[in-house]
Amino acid sequence: MLQVRHYSFELAFEYPFTISKGTKTHQPTFVVALGLGNLTGFGEAPAINYYNVTVQGMIDALEAKRGVIERYALMDPQRFWHFLHHLLPGNEFLIAALDMAGWDLFAKMRKQPLYQLLGFKWQNVPLTDYTIGLGTAEEMVAKLKAHPWPLYKIKLGRVDDIDLLRALRQHTDAPFRVDANEGWTFDEAKALLPELAKLGVNMVEQPLKRSDNEAMKELKTLSPLPLFADESCVTEEDVKNCVEGFHGINIKLTKCGGITPALRMTQEARKLGLKVMMGSMNESTLGSAAIAHLMPILDEVDADGPLLLKEDIAEGLTYNNGQITVSNYTGLGVGFKGTKFEKK
Incomplete structure (x- = not known):
C-alpha cells in the first residue's frame, strides 16, 4: 500500500524574477512523496498564478483522494498516470507531481536511474x-x-x-x-x-x-x-x-x-x-x-x-x-x- 505525504515551500529567487506576466520574489512549490516499504518517490509541481494553480489547491485535491491513491497498486507508471487522469480531472499540475513521484518510485523498485x-x-x-x-x-x-x-x-x-x-x-x-x-x-x-x-x-x-x-x-x-x-x-x-x-x-x-x-x-x-x-x-x-x-x-x-x-x-x-x-x-x-x- 502506498503512503502519501506532501510538503509546501516558498523558495526564494536569487533575483526578483520578472516576465511579461509579472514579478515574483519567491516560487511557491508543492512536493508529493509516495512511499512503498523502505523506498520513496518524489515529485514536484510549482504553483503558477496565471494558470490559477495554488499550492493549497493541490493539497486540497490530493487530500480529497488520498485514500484512493494509497490503495493503488503501482505496477506500471503509465497506468498510474491514466488512473490519476481520471481520478483528478483538470488537475494537471498535481497529476504531474504524482506521476513524477510514481516514476521515481518505480525506477527505484527496478534499481535503475530513470533514463535507463x-x-x-x-x-x-x-x-x-x-x-x-x-x-x-x-x-x-x-x-x-x-x-x-x-x-x-x-x-x-x-x-x-x-x-x-x-x-x-x-x-x-x-x-x-x-x-x-x-x-x-x-x-x-x-x-x-x-x-x-x-x-x-x-x-x-x-x-x-x-x-x-x-x-x-x-x-x-x-x-x-x-x-x-x-x-x-x-x-x-x-x-x-x-x-x-x-x-x-x-x-x-x-x-x-x-x-x-x-x-x-x-x-x-x-x-x-x-x-x-x-x-x-x-x-x-x-x-x-x-x-x-x-x-x-x-x-x-x-x-x-x-x-x-x-x-x-x-x-x-x-x-x-x-x-x-x-x-x-x-x-x-x-x-x-x-x-x-x-x-x-
Whole structure:
C-alpha cells in the first residue's frame, strides 16, 4: 500500500524574477512523496498564478483522494498516470507531481536511474540555458556578468525591450534565446524577428498570444528564426495544432501532466516534424531532475530552475557550464532535503 505525504515551500529567487506576466520574489512549490516499504518517490509541481494553480489547491485535491491513491497498486507508471487522469480531472499540475513521484518510485523498485528505465542512453544531451529575467539594462547586465554561461534565455515583453538585448550583447558572445511569453502583436514580431537574428538570437518562444493561430501561421513563413510554442502547447491535444505556426514545441511537465504525457508529446512531435524542447517553471533540483532524465530525447532544454533559486530542496544534479549531469543513483537520483525550507 502506498503512503502519501506532501510538503509546501516558498523558495526564494536569487533575483526578483520578472516576465511579461509579472514579478515574483519567491516560487511557491508543492512536493508529493509516495512511499512503498523502505523506498520513496518524489515529485514536484510549482504553483503558477496565471494558470490559477495554488499550492493549497493541490493539497486540497490530493487530500480529497488520498485514500484512493494509497490503495493503488503501482505496477506500471503509465497506468498510474491514466488512473490519476481520471481520478483528478483538470488537475494537471498535481497529476504531474504524482506521476513524477510514481516514476521515481518505480525506477527505484527496478534499481535503475530513470533514463535507463526508459531505455535512453546518456548521449547527445543538449545544454541548458541560464534565464535572465526582465529588468533595467543595468540589472540584466549585472545578472549576466555574475553568471557566465554558454547560452542565455532572455525574457522580453515590449517592443522596445530589444534595447535590453543590445545592451546584453555588448557583454557576451553567447547565443541568446528570447522568450516573449505572448507579449507581442503580429506587426511587432514581424519587425523584431530580423533584428533579433542580427543580435545572435537562435530561437524565439511564443511571440504571439495563444489565440493568434492564423497570425502565427503567417509569422512562421516570414521568420528568419525558429519559433517554439510554449503557451500554445500545454497538453497532448495541442501538439498537432502547432505544426503550421511553429518550428518546435516547448513541453512543460507541470502543464501537460507529467513525464507520461510528455513522452507521448515528444513522440507525436517527432512524427509531425517538430523540434522538441523541454522547459522549466522554476522547479528546484527535484523537478529539474525529471527534465534532465529526458534530455537524451530532446533537441533543446531549459532546466535552469535550481540556478535561479537562492534555496533548493534537493540535491543530485550537477551543472557545469551548461552541461547537466544526473547522479546515476536510482530513480530521479536526487536526495530530498526540503524539510529545512518547509512552509509551516
